[in-house]
Amino acid sequence: MSKVLILGEHDGKTVNPATHKCVTCAKGISGAEITIALFGADTAAVAAQAAAIHGVHRVLRVDRPENAHALAATFAPQVALLAANFTHVFGPSTSFGKDLTPRVAALLGVAQVSDLMAVEGAYRFRRPIYAGNAIVTVEADASRVLVATVRIASFEAASTGGAAAIEARPLDVALPTHTRFVESRSGSTDRPDLQTAARVVSGGRALGSADNFKLLFDLADKIGAAVGASRAAVDAGYARNEMQVGQTGKIIAPEMYIAVGISGAIQHLTGIKDARTIVAINKDSEAPIFEVADVGLVGDLFQIVPALARLVGP
């Protein structure tokens, strides 16, 4: 039987929905017994949330003062120790998971499958390569533990209402001291989160300044959307780093994605392919974004966006 260990992501207060998506992915392995491990200084609150995710068998709390911050070098030896009792170790393909799981895989002496987008068997999966230009089906050796990250845009979040057992599992392993947390600076959190928002408005180089991005924030506020950006807009300093959508930014799957003044480079498109409806606003009718858009409007964003904001929302 498959026993899947999911590396739960949280900030000490809330379990990140990426964790719920990993559970859905793990459920794709028939008969899998699913365990979530939570590393932290005090995981009591988040353990209760994780235990409520439907399909979870057990939640392991690995509480240690050293686990206060998610440092891969600190977490990895602990995960490697836990992994002995599992057939699979899954992390989300978020910056947390992508940093941690390869370190775990190397400690275990196994390869990693990155960005699982579909489960075809306990050891057979599909994943994207070349910025999503191709999808490969890969098979791993069933005699070894399988380490993977789960492409969270490919899975719905598992529902809650369950009641899994919670166990404290302190691990007796020496931890390195060569890696130390200094500080974290996050953007404002009063808007919906880009990775989980149902609606996203995104701006490109055409916005021309950080000031002009306010046009998008106004529209987003009217429709309850998160705001994203192309790499060009982030590089130019119009938008913050964490707003970048694409191959090397965030891969998202909102109900609606509105691309404003974004040309539609392959690296950008790979981040939005799973959006239910793509709306494109661009003054160039030949822009590649129109090849993937469900609804396109050719014209000047500086006229269209304010007009749209007037017509929608309360």
Place this chain on the structure above:
Amino acid sequence: MKKIMVCIKRVVDYNVRVRVKPDNSGMMLDGVKMSVNPFDEIALEEALRIKERGTNVEIVAVSIGVAETQQQLRTALAMGADRAILVQTDSAVEPLTAAQTFLAVAKKENPDLILLGKQAIDDDANQTGQMLAALWERPQATYASKLAIADGKATVTREVDAGLETIEVDLPAVVTVDLRLNEPRYVKLPDIMKAKKKPLDVTSLESLGVFAQAWLKTVKTEPPAQRQKGIIVKDVAELVDVLKKKGLI
């Protein structure tokens, strides 16, 4: 800081739109333009800037790949690397094998810092740096957007989902770089000429004691699902209409 090792992967140029072979056995790569992985250029640029800040460091560019990878290493030398090592192989090299190979090189070279890209834009694995750090039993700082070196330590600002995070690591360490760390310089013609005289050693996986294991079997390679081409609306009023009908606003 005496030595920086930079890992340089040869990949299909990011401007090329690669296609899947009709028989789903892989990608059509014959004759396509190959380049240095864009993130690895950023890694090398960072090494060059550390050197230019006045430290007397040697920069060693290392790659694992086919014989033609010498082209990408020559580019690295032209950018300013002091010497290069090609671990030549025709085998497919998965991230774990790459990490094992870099470990073997690191044990010979003893660098203070190893810089890699955060991901290679062919396999999009995003693994090698983290695996190398684990095998080398050293710190890792992934997705660097700022790097400061002082007193045997590196202070690294990382691009994470929530924003920016800063960590401090003892050297030697592995750092993988993100897009915003710097903008790589262009190579000038005289530098290309000079690079021809710089040392480029060719070695093999076997002589480093590494076996290119196929960890994962690729069963098939398929094109992604295509999105249907949509409609073009004539004005904002029609756009609002359509979105309302779809229940999106």
